[in-house]
Amino acid sequence: xxxxxxxxxxxTNSPEVIEQLGSKEKFWFRIPxxxxxxLFKFTRENTGEDWSEKVAxxxxxxxxxxxxxxxxxxxxxxRGCASRSFVETKKGFDLIHGSxxxxxxxxxxxRSKLRHQSDHCIPNILKAIEETFHxxxxxxxxxxxxxxxxxxDAIICNTDRHHDNWALIRGPFGSSKIxxxxxxxxxxxxxxxxxxRDENRKQKLAQNLVGRYVAKAGGGIYWQSxxxxxxxxxxxxxxxxxxxxxxxxxxxxxxRQLQVESLENILARVPIEWMSVESKQFCIKMxxxxxxxxxxxxx
Numbered sequence: 621x622x623x624x625x626x627x628x629x630x631x632t633n634s635p636e637v638i639e640q641l642g643s644k645e646k647f648w649f650r651i652p653x654x655x656x657x658x659l660f661k662f663t664r665e666n667t668g669e670d671w672s673e674k675v676a677x678x679x680x681x682x683x684x685x686x687x688x689x690x691x692x693x694x695x696x697x698x699r700g701c702a703s704r705s706f707v708e709t710k711k712g713f714d715l716i717h718g719s720x721x722x723x724x725x726x727x728x729x730x731r732s733k734l735r736h737q738s739d740h741c742i743p744n745i746l747k748a749i750e751e752t753f754h755x756x757x758x759x760x761x762x763x764x765x766x767x768x769x770x771x772x773d774a775i776i777c778n779t780d781r782h783h784d785n786w787a788l789i790r791g792p793f794g795s796s797k798i799x800x801x802x803x804x805x806x807x808x809x810x811x812x813x814x815x816x817r818d819e820n821r822k823q824k825l826a827q828n829l830v831g832r833y834v835a836k837a838g839g840g841i842y843w844q845s846x847x848x849x850x851x852x853x854x855x856x857x858x859x860x861x862x863x864x865x866x867x868x869x870x871x872x873x874x875x876r877q878l879q880v881e882s883l884e885n886i887l888a889r890v891p892i893e894w895m896s897v898e899s900k901q902f903c904i905k906m907x908x909x910x911x912x913x914x915x916x917x918x919x
Contacts, residue, residue, distance in 0.1 A: 624891045625674065628693035628702050630660060644669075644809075649702075656705045661809070663699045668814035671895040673701040675903065676776050676808030678886045683775075683874050685768040686804040692894060699894070706789075706804050713791035715803060718745075718783040725751050731783070736849075740783045741842035742860060752788070752799055760866065765802040767860070767867035771875065772805060773839065774857035775910045780810035781853075782840035813906060818898040825898075830905045854910050858917055865919040875914045883907050 634649040645662040663670040673690045680687035693702040707713050719731035722740065725748035729739050745766065753759045766786070773781050787803040813821065813833065824830050839850040843859065851859075861868035887900045 622885055622889050625692055625889050627891070628691045630693060630695040630702075632696060634660070634695065648705075654704070655710075656708075658702045658704050660693055660695055660702045661700050662695075663701070666817070667809075668812070668895060668899060669809040670699050670701040671890050671899070672776075672812045672814035673703070673807075673809050674890065675886055676772070676778065676811050677703075679776060679883065679907075680772050680805060680808075682882055682886070683768070683772065683871065683878065685772050685871070686765060686802075687772070687808075688804050688806040692891075701809075703806065706806075708791075711791070712797070713789055713800075714797075715787040716790050716799065717787045718748075718785070721748050721752065721788060722783055724748075734782055734784065737783060738842045738845045738847055740840065741845045741847070742856075744845065745841070749802075758801075762802045763864075763867045764870060767864065768871050769805045770841070770853075770857050770860055771868065771871040771914065772808075773811075773853040774914060775875075775907055776808060776811040777813070777834050777837050777853055777906060777910065778808050778811040779837050779839050779850075779853065780807070785840065812903045813899075816902070818896050821898045821902040825901060825905060830902065831909045834906060834909055854913060857914065861914075861917050861919060869919055872914060872917055872919070875911060878911055880904070880908055880911070883911075 630649060635647040644664065646659055648657045648659055650657055661669070670692055674692055677687050677690035688706055689704040691702045693700050707715055722744060723729045723731040726739060726744045730737065746763070749762055749766070750759055753762055769781065769786060772778070785807045786805070788799050789801055789803045790797050790799050824833055834854055835852060837852055839853040839856060841851060841856060843851045843856065861872060884904055887903055890900070
């Protein structure tokens with residue numbers, strides 16, 4: 621049996637700054653041995669938002685997809701997760717969220733429209749990245765990173781990759797700031813069926829409906845701006861990989877090497893008090909479905 625993930629125990633004086641972005645309760649805090657701040661997010665009742673964040677982060681790292689480091693955490697007897705900041709603010713770096721980037725590169729883009737923003741689509745994302753990075757090699761590098769995020773979303777069925785859930789890192793260069801790269805992936809709580817109750821998970825497993833659950837999920841990225849709803853995360857990865865193989869082939873090669881046992885090991889390390897047996901069984905079945913679908917993609 622693998623060793624369970626440790627739980628960060630926050631002190632009552634831990635909060636430093638209350639974070640306003642997003643809809644969930646959260647605050648920044650520091651660990652004495654770490655120069656970087658951490659963001660604690662409370663887990664909403666009857667959800668698995670804490671373990672879904674942790675598992676998603678571990679799956680990303682397993683596939684070498686840049687992603688935030690996440691730990692399970694407790695604050696005043698309330699569960700949550702803690703995410704380590706990847707922005708060196710003390711050195712003058714900050715983030716440009718996708719909404720800001722898109723508004724500056726796509727005519728008429730409404731950055732205030734978080735949901736049902738059909739202009740947050742593959743062609744417009746490509747346009748925004750291509751116009752931001754002047755070097756052809758860097759454009760390829762950054763688009764490959766974003767392709768990795770799409771592959772990760774497909775594996776974990778992340779339905780919340782809206783335009784504030786990806787970003788670029790901007791930093792000092794002489795007397796001004798330039799965009800350096802795509803920031804690591806973050807905010808993966810809306811994944812892995814974290815909203816389901818165990819009774820529902822057992823039913824879907826017993827009736828072999830997990831694949832249908834995956835296929836029905838809608839995502840935060842649209843295929844085209846004329847589409848009525850966000851693309852299914854798995855379908856988006858499959859179709860994008862076929863159209864843009866140069867960006868996706870390195871990630872699909874890593875997926876082809878992925879063993880189910882590695883995913884089972886990630887789930888096994890989540891303490892049973894945090895993630896039920898039914899949740900783990902559902903997640904491994906889900907990721908088996910998505911991984912096998914991605915392995916079958918022919919480029």
